[in-house]
Amino acid sequence: MKFGIPAKSALSLPSIFDLCQWLVGAPACHRRFIEGFVKPRPGERVVDLGCGTGASLRQLPEGISYVGLDLNPHYIQAARAQFGERATFVCSDLVTADLSEFPPFDLAISVGVLHHLNDAQAQAVLQLARRVVRPGGRLVSMDPCYVQGQHPIAKFLLDHDRGNHIRDAEHYRRLLASHGTLETRVFSDMLRIPYTTIVATLRFD
Secondary structure (H helix, E strand, C coil), rough: CCCCHHHHHCCHHHHHHHHHHHHHHHHHHHHHHHHHHHHCCCCEEEEEEEECCCHHHHHHHCCCCCEECCHHHHHHHHHHHHHHHCCECCCCCCCCCCCEEEEECCEEEEECCCHHHHHHEEEEEEEHHHHEEEEEEEEEEEEECCCCCCCHHHHHHHHCCCCCCCCCHHHHHHHHCCCCCEEEECCCCCCCCCCEEEEEEEEEC
């Protein structure tokens, strides 16, 4: 959200960030996202673009090979401390990330990332996903979005989000569609609070 500098600094701390996520119901949202849309299978290779503190890893089955990327070194440090034996975490800017050392991935996931990026930056991340995910693999993303007639509280929260590039659903579709076969769904019940979210599944042909 577009808070002042002290609040933004506080949210950069893993403990404060995780607490805020818990308060709004993000763990259940993550579980629904992973189980309902990502649907990973044991043995698959997953890259998490903008992994934060590694929350999505809690919802992934055993046997997944997982690599998480995030720009925030505090988040990466916290993720390594909690999940380091189960996963690999890389501190990197997503726009310029180099994942050439890793074999191709079966899946890429991106939770709450695109709305922090302008169109050019988002395209760079989508191109990264296309490079590192095997043909036939998928990118599954989730971000807040504007829709007509959305709950006033949801609109207020989006208007004051820390991400400066929240788009309407059609803008997200245009952004993603040129990279593969796209399916999207919009939800208003993913969190405990009124909030509008778009889930996109992009298959790389």
